[in-house]
Amino acid sequence: xxxxxxxxxxxxxxxxxxxxxxxxxxxxxxxxxxxxxxxxxxxxxxxxxxxxxxxxxxxxxxxxxxxxxxxxxxxxxxxxxxxxxxxxxxxxxxxxxxxxxxxxxxxxxxxxxxxxxxxxxxxxxxxxxxxxxxxxxxxxxxxxxxxxxxxxxxxxxxxxxxxxxxxxxxxxxxxxxxxxxxxxxxxxxxxxxxxxxxxxxxxxxxxxxxxxxxxxxxxxxxxxxxxxxxxxxxxxxxxxxxxxxxxxxxxxxxxxxxxxxxxxxxxxxxxxxxxxxxxxxxxxxxxxxxxxxxxxxxxxxxxxxxxxxxxxxxxxxxxxxxxxxxxx
Amino acid sequence: xxxxxxxxxxxxxxxxxxxxxxxxxxxxxxxxxxxxxxxxxxxxxxxxxxxxxxxxxxxxxxxxxxxxxxxxxxxxxxxxxxxxxxxxxxxxxxxxxxxxxxxxxxxxxxxxxxxxxxxxxxxxxxxxxxxxxxxxxxxxxxxxxxxxxxxxxxxxxxxxxxxxxxxxxxxxxxxxxxxxxxxxxxxxxxxxxxxxxxxxxxxxxxxxxxxxxxxxxxxxxxxxxxxxxxxxxxxxxxxxxxxxxxxxxxxxxxxxxxxxxxxxxxxxxxxxxxxxxxxxxxxxxxxxxxxxxxxxxxxxxxxxxxxxxxxxxx
Numbered sequence: 001x002x003x004x005x006x007x008x009x010x011x012x013x014x015x016x017x018x019x020x021x022x023x024x025x026x027x028x029x030x031x032x033x034x035x036x037x038x039x040x041x042x043x044x045x046x047x048x049x050x051x052x053x054x055x056x057x058x059x060x061x062x063x064x065x066x067x068x069x070x071x072x073x074x075x076x077x078x079x080x081x082x083x084x085x086x087x088x089x090x091x092x093x094x095x096x097x098x099x100x101x102x103x104x105x106x107x108x109x110x111x112x113x114x115x116x117x118x119x120x121x122x123x124x125x126x127x128x129x130x131x132x133x134x135x136x137x138x139x140x141x142x143x144x145x146x147x148x149x150x151x152x153x154x155x156x157x158x159x160x161x162x163x164x165x166x167x168x169x170x171x172x173x174x175x176x177x178x179x180x181x182x183x184x185x186x187x188x189x190x191x192x193x194x195x196x197x198x199x200x201x202x203x204x205x206x207x208x209x210x211x212x213x214x215x216x217x218x219x220x221x222x223x224x225x226x227x228x229x230x231x232x233x234x235x236x237x238x239x240x241x242x243x244x245x246x247x248x249x250x251x252x253x254x255x256x257x258x259x260x261x262x263x264x265x266x267x268x269x270x271x272x273x274x275x276x277x278x279x280x281x282x283x284x285x286x287x288x289x290x291x292x293x294x295x296x297x298x299x300x301x302x303x304x305x306x307x308x309x310x311x312x313x314x315x316x317x318x319x320x321x322x323x324x325x326x327x328x
Numbered sequence: 329x330x331x332x333x334x335x336x337x338x339x340x341x342x343x344x345x346x347x348x349x350x351x352x353x354x355x356x357x358x359x360x361x362x363x364x365x366x367x368x369x370x371x372x373x374x375x376x377x378x379x380x381x382x383x384x385x386x387x388x389x390x391x392x393x394x395x396x397x398x399x400x401x402x403x404x405x406x407x408x409x410x411x412x413x414x415x416x417x418x419x420x421x422x423x424x425x426x427x428x429x430x431x432x433x434x435x436x437x438x439x440x441x442x443x444x445x446x447x448x449x450x451x452x453x454x455x456x457x458x459x460x461x462x463x464x465x466x467x468x469x470x471x472x473x474x475x476x477x478x479x480x481x482x483x484x485x486x487x488x489x490x491x492x493x494x495x496x497x498x499x500x501x502x503x504x505x506x507x508x509x510x511x512x513x514x515x516x517x518x519x520x521x522x523x524x525x526x527x528x529x530x531x532x533x534x535x536x537x538x539x540x541x542x543x544x545x546x547x548x549x550x551x552x553x554x555x556x557x558x559x560x561x562x563x564x565x566x567x568x569x570x571x572x573x574x575x576x577x578x579x580x581x582x583x584x585x586x587x588x589x590x591x592x593x594x595x596x597x598x599x600x601x602x603x604x605x606x607x608x609x610x611x612x613x614x615x616x617x618x619x620x621x622x623x624x625x626x627x628x629x630x631x632x633x634x635x636x637x638x639x640x641x642x
Contacts (some may be wrong), residue, residue: 055637113627120389120444121587124579131576132620140612254576258452265449295464303460309453314435314444
C-alpha cells in the first residue's frame with residue numbers, strides 16, 4: 001500500500017491514535033475557534049453538549065433505544081447541584097457529585113418502571129416523565145426559582161481542601177476543566193463500547209430476541225445503558241449549570257431532549273465521533289441562525305431546527321460521520 | 329385565559345398546607361369543577377382518540393398532533409370574520425385533515441420501511457417547523473377568543489352556575505366521539521382499521537391497500553385535532569405554543585388509557601381532565617405535575633394502561 005493509504009488505515013483503525021487526535025483538537029479548540037468566528041463561551045457550550053450527545057449515543061446509537069426525556073437528567077443534575085451549592089456552600093466537585101448521584105438514582109427508578117416497554121412506547125414514557133421534572137422546576141417557585149430560573153450558582157474554585165485548589169472562574173480555565181472531563185468521558189465511552197458490554201448492547205440493537213435466546217439478560221443491559229447515558233447527561237447538566245451560573249426550566253423540557261436527539265442524528269447514530277461533531281454543528285448553527293436568520297427582528301430557530309430534523313430523517317439518516325464511516 | 333387553564337398561574341408556593349386546609353370545597357364548587365374537568369377531559373379525549381388510532385394502526389407517535397390542533401384554532405381566527413364560528417367547526421377539520429393527508433402521503437409513507445423511531449423524529453421536526461410557521465404568519469401574540477354570542481355567559485341548573493360554552497363543548501365532543509365510535513365499530517372501514525391494529529400483516533395478506541388506509545386514518549386524526557383546537561380556543565385562548573401545551577397531557581391520556589384503545593382514551597381523557605380541574609381548585613401549581621403522578625400510579629398498577637391492547641408495541 002502507498003504511504004498515504006497506510007496513514008489513512010492507521011487513522012481509521014487505531015483507537016489510541018484517534019483518541020489522541022480528539023484530545024489534541026479539544027485542547028486546542030479555544031485557539032482554533034476564533035478563526036471560524038467563535039469565542040470561549042461557544043467552545044464551552046459545544047464541549048458540554050458533546051458530552052451529553054456522546055452519552056446519549058450509547059442509548060440511541062448502540063442500544064437502539066430512543067429516549068425523549070434525557071434533558072430531565074441534564075436539568076435535574078444541574079438544578080440539584082445548583083441548589084446544594086447555593087444553600088450548603090460545599091465544594092463544587094462535591095456539589096457536582098451530588099447532582100450526578102441524584103440524577104442517576106432518578107434514572108434508576110424511572111428505568112425500572114419503564115425499561116420493559118419498547119420502541120415508541122418507551123419514547124413516549126420518557127417524554128412524560130421528563131415533563132414531570134420540567135413542571136416541578138417551573139412551578140415550585142420557592143425552591144427552584146420557577147420560570148425565572150435558579151440564579152447565583154457559584155463557580156469559583158475546584159479542588160480538594162488541603163491538597164489543591166484551582167480557580168475556574170475565568171472562562172478559559174473553565175474550558176480546560178470541561179475539556180478534561182470531556183476527554184475522560186470519551187475514553188470511558190470508547191472502552192465501554194468496545195468491551196463485552198458494548199457488544200451485547202449492539203446485539204440487542206440488531207436483534208433483541210436473539211440476544212435473549214443466547215442467554216443475555218436483555219432488560220438488565222438495556223437498563224444499564226439507560227443509566228449510563230443518564231450519567232453522561234447529568235455530568236453535562238452540572239457543567240452547564242456551572243457555565244451559566246444559572247439553570248432555567250427549559251433545560252429540562254422535551255424540546256431540549258429533542259436537541260440532543262438531533263445532535264446524535266446529525267452527527268451519526270452509532271458512530272463514536274458522530275455525536276461530538278453533531279453537538280458542535282448544532283450549537284454553532286444555533287448561534288449563526290440567531291444572529292443572521294432573523295425575520296422581522298424575530299429568531300425562528302425552531303423552524304430551522306425542524307428543517308434540519310426533516311432533512312436528516314428523510315435524506316441522510318446516517319448523519320455526517322455515518323456518511324464516511326459505517327455504523328459500528 | 330381563565331378558569332381551568334392552568335399554564336401560567338404558577339405564582340404561589342409549590343405546596344403549603346395552609347392553602348389546602350383553607351380549601352372551601354362546597355357542593356356547587358365541586359359540581360362546577362366537575363363540569364370544567366369534564367369539558368377539558370373531552371378535549372383531551374378528542375386529541376387522544378386521534379393519537380391512539382394512529383398509534384394502534386400505524387405504530388406512529390404523531391408529535392405534530394399538537395400543531396394540527398393549533399392550526400385548527402388559527403383557522404378559526406382567519407376565517408371567523410367571513411363565516412362566523414359555526415361553519416369553522418366543519419371547515420377547520422376539513423382543511424387540517426387535508427394537510428394531514430398530504431403530510432402522511434409525502435413524508436411519513438417513505439419511512440415505513442425503516443425503524444419506527446424515524447417517523448417519531450420526523451413528526452417532531454414537523455411540529456417544530458409548523459409552530460414557527462404559525463408564529464411567522466399570525467405573530468407571537470396570544471389572541472383572546474370569545475365564545476359565540478349564544479353560548480356566552482353562564483346558566484343556572486339548580487345547584488350551581490355553569491359556563492354555557494363548556495356544556496356545549498361536552499355535548500359537541502360527545503357527538504363527534506359517537507361519530508368516531510360508529511365509524512370504528514359499524515362500518516367496513518372501521519372494521520379494517522381495528523383489524524389492522526390487531527394484525528397488520530393479515531390485513532395486507534387479505535389484499536387491503538394498507539397505504540391508503542394509513543393516509544386516511546392520519547387525515548381523520550388530524551381532523552379530530554383541528555376540531556379540538558377550534559373548541560378549545562374560547563376556553564384556553566389562542567397562542568403559538570398551544571399545540572405543545574396540549575400534546576403532553578394528550579400523550580399521557582393515551583398511555584393511561586392504553587395504547588390503541590378508543591374507550592381507554594375516553595376514560596383516560598376524562599380522568600386527566602377532572603383530576604387536573606380539581607387540582608387547580610385545590611392547589612393550582614400542582615395542576616400540571618399531577619397528571620404525571622397519575623401516569624406513574626396507573627403504570628405501576630396496570631402496566632398496559634387502563635385498557636391497552638395486549639401485545640401492541642411491546
